[in-house]
Amino acid sequence: xxxxxxxxxxxxxxxxxxxxSISECADIIATLGELIPRGLxxxxxxxxxxxxxxxxxxxxxxxxFDQIHGLLTCSAGVSLDSILRLFVPRGWFLPVTPxxxxxxxxxxxxxxxxxxxxxxxxxxxxxxxxxxxxLGNGNIATASAAENTDLFRATCGGMGLTGLxxxxxxxxxxIRSSEIIETTIKMPDLDSVLTxxxxxxxxxxxxxWIDCRERGKHLxxxxxxxxxxxxxxxxxxxxxxxxxVPFEMPAGLLNSSTVKAFNTxxxxxxxxxxxxxxxxxxxxxxPLDKLANWNRLYxxxxxxxxxxxxPKKTCISGLRKILETIATxxxxxxxxxxxxxxxGNQNLLSFPIEGYTLALDFKAEPAVFILLDELDKxxxxxxxxxxLTKDARMSEATxxxxxxxxxxxxxxxxxHHAIGKFSSIQxxxxxxx
Amino acid sequence: xKRILIIGATSAIAEATARLxxxxxxxxxxxxxxxxxxxxxxxxxxxxxAQSVYSAVLKANDFARHQSAIExxxxxxxxxxxxxIAHGSLSNQKACETDFALALEELNTNAISVxxxxxxxxxxxxxxxxxxxxxxxxxxxxxxxxxxYIYGTAKGAVSIFLQGLRQRLAKSSVNVLTVKPGFVDTxxxxxxxxxxxxxxxxxxxxxxxxxxASGREEIYAPQFWKAIMWTxxxxxxKIFKRLYL
Numbered sequence: 001x002x003x004x005x006x007x008x009x010x011x012x013x014x015x016x017x018x019x020x021s022i023s024e025c026a027d028i029i030a031t032l033g034e035l036i037p038r039g040l041x042x043x044x045x046x047x048x049x050x051x052x053x054x055x056x057x058x059x060x061x062x063x064x065f066d067q068i069h070g071l072l073t074c075s076a077g078v079s080l081d082s083i084l085r086l087f088v089p090r091g092w093f094l095p096v097t098p099x100x101x102x103x104x105x106x107x108x109x110x111x112x113x114x115x116x117x118x119x120x121x122x123x124x125x126x127x128x129x130x131x132x133x134x135l136g137n138g139n140i141a142t143a144s145a146a147e148n149t150d151l152f153r154a155t156c157g158g159m160g161l162t163g164l165x166x167x168x169x170x171x172x173x174x175i176r177s178s179e180i181i182e183t184t185i186k187m188p189d190l191d192s193v194l195t196x197x198x199x200x201x202x203x204x205x206x207x208x209w210i211d212c213r214e215r216g217k218h219l220x221x222x223x224x225x226x227x228x229x230x231x232x233x234x235x236x237x238x239x240x241x242x243x244x245v246p247f248e249m250p251a252g253l254l255n256s257s258t259v260k261a262f263n264t265x266x267x268x269x270x271x272x273x274x275x276x277x278x279x280x281x282x283x284x285x286x287p288l289d290k291l292a293n294w295n296r297l298y299x300x301x302x303x304x305x306x307x308x309x310x311p312k313k314t315c316i317s318g319l320r321k322i323l324e325t326i327a328t329x330x331x332x333x334x335x336x337x338x339x340x341x342x343x344g345n346q347n348l349l350s351f352p353i354e355g356y357t358l359a360l361d362f363k364a365e366p367a368v369f370i371l372l373d374e375l376d377k378x379x380x381x382x383x384x385x386x387x388l389t390k391d392a393r394m395s396e397a398t399x400x401x402x403x404x405x406x407x408x409x410x411x412x413x414x415x416h417h418a419i420g421k422f423s424s425i426q427x428x429x430x431x432x433x
Numbered sequence: 434x435k436r437i438l439i440i441g442a443t444s445a446i447a448e449a450t451a452r453l454x455x456x457x458x459x460x461x462x463x464x465x466x467x468x469x470x471x472x473x474x475x476x477x478x479x480x481x482x483a484q485s486v487y488s489a490v491l492k493a494n495d496f497a498r499h500q501s502a503i504e505x506x507x508x509x510x511x512x513x514x515x516x517x518i519a520h521g522s523l524s525n526q527k528a529c530e531t532d533f534a535l536a537l538e539e540l541n542t543n544a545i546s547v548x549x550x551x552x553x554x555x556x557x558x559x560x561x562x563x564x565x566x567x568x569x570x571x572x573x574x575x576x577x578x579x580x581x582y583i584y585g586t587a588k589g590a591v592s593i594f595l596q597g598l599r600q601r602l603a604k605s606s607v608n609v610l611t612v613k614p615g616f617v618d619t620x621x622x623x624x625x626x627x628x629x630x631x632x633x634x635x636x637x638x639x640x641x642x643x644x645x646a647s648g649r650e651e652i653y654a655p656q657f658w659k660a661i662m663w664t665x666x667x668x669x670x671k672i673f674k675r676l677y678l
Binding site: 020 | 443467470474476477481482
């Protein structure tokens with residue numbers, strides 16, 4: 001059947017299996033040949049695409065919960081959404097969450113996702129105490145920071161290329177209320193928003209929405225959003241379902257004038273200065289989850305999301321150059337997300353390094369691919385790199401330059417029988433075996 | 434808190450329904466044939482809030498084991514307030530047309546084993562004078578069609594058995610619920626092309642959960658299947674036999 005990632009680009013024909021037990025997974029891995037595990041298919045590009053895919057949607061079981069320490073063990077196919085629905089009312093929250101709750105635990109580990117609290121709490125794998133993996137030779141291995149450390153460091157952020165994650169134990173975070181105290185601050189330009197991030201380094205959550213269409217003195221105008229868990233209030237998870245985008249929109253819907261109009265309106269509707277209010281956690285963390293299948297807004301061609309990180313010392317000049325290039329091109333999404341990242345970790349392919357990350361969408365079209373190649377050069381020149389989970393097009397050379405630990409990743413895969421068993425069209429494109 | 438027995442507990446619809454019952458803090462006893470999956474589901478339902486979860490292996494066509502399996506459940510739960518019978522297999526109609534042994538096995542799995550289990554359970558419920566018996570039948574049992582009449586025969590038998598049982602047990606304040614799902618997107622139907630008539634196992638589970646709580650006699654899930662099946666059963670045989678349903 002035709003399969004694609006969240007960006008609906010690229011699309012390929014795949015054979016998809018949906019095992020219902022670990023023994024079925026073992027049979028598939030033993031007999032089917034090279035494949036890639038897939039969770040909810042929320043990686044944007046081709047990370048979860050291969051001609052054979054092992055879909056973990058039926059492996060969605062909670063296995064154990066230690067209510068004293070908040071340690072949850074669950075199967076790889078459990079979604080963050082189901083964790084929130086069950087555990088928020090009991091006073092527990094995810095230690096780290098990306099901008100959608102419709103991803104699986106297996107996917108969160110494979111992408112080593114980060115959230116608005118990366119500068120304080122690190123990425124997802126920091127809160128994972130152990131992982132169970134089904135290896136290419138059919139054995140089950142436990143990996144943690146203490147046991148099979150190499151496998152753990154390669155699996156977290158390893159894009160499903162080291163083995164099939166079958167279950168994991170993670171530490172949930174205690175909360176007193178499901179509400180967030182949100183502060184929004186309107187920032188006129190890039191320097192002021194970067195300064196504001198530094199001044200608010202102690203805020204638990206921080207993120208900025210940045211207008212990529214503005215140049216000159218408005219370059220980098222943004223809205224900075226800070227958040228703290230409320231100390232009092234209800235403990236509830238929303239039950240309402242999202243609004244659907246039932247079919248692909250006309251490809252021309254998001255063009256430079258509609259995007260510019262949207263940005264102007266969005267920026268204008270936020271009052272100047274600093275505002276604090278209470279909000280349920282869902283709109284704070286997951287504004288886009290309100291619109292199911294928002295990925296159809298880009299129409300038939302689909303889109304690519306471009307997310308890069310630049311290290312702290314080069315980021316001001318780098319961000320300025322990149323934002324200017326994007327603004328000059330007149331392409332790019334209504335909003336880009338700017339976020340400060342804290343220290344990186346020891347995982348071999350995890351994305352975060354200390355600095356700033358920017359993410360924005362582009363319609364998948366020839367002119368965009370030329371622009372993105374230009375941006376790649378700027379990112380590399382400033383010592384940065386791209387997030388594999390968003391990527392659908394980076395070159396092997398770009399990957400190997402910016403992820404220098406890839407040879408070690410490959411030798412760990414070889415040691416643990418992953419080569420010839422787990423691969424995606426992304427991993428092949430990036431020159432991994 | 435209710436004491437609930439689920440037979441065929443690893444079926445997608447049963448599991449989705451069990452999650453709703455677990456969330457309410459009920460006691461559950463699961464019977465199914467695959468022990469590995471039973472153990473995982475039992476752990477899951479415990480985390481989801483079930484007060485306790487027991488499980489045991491039962492092969493539907495091992496009729497000799499039915500009595501003891503139900504007695505063990507009665508012992509562990511100290512009584513049963515609600516039973517859901519959900520096991521079944523989607524017969525390969527074409528294969529059944531040339532292989533009676535296969536057809537017989539399908540009839541055993543989908544009809545005779547259900548009747549055997551209900552014979553034992555009915556007497557228990559009749560004696561205790563309360564409770565709910567919910568059984569998953571199918572819209573396929575409403576009228577024989579060339580594309581799946583072996584499966585339809587079995588489900589039709591179950592539906593008629595349940596009508597009789599409902600009338601008998603009504604005198605003992607026991608409710609009998611017949612669930613008639615339409616097309617449900619589950620592992621059992623993974624080889625079918627899905628369209629707008631298809632429902633998720635979770636939506637069917639929700640209907641079963643609500644119907645059990647409100648004491649309904651018969652439900653179509655989703656409800657629009659009632660209209661579809663009314664239309665299909667209303668077609669005169671003279672015309673029907675020329676169709677390819």
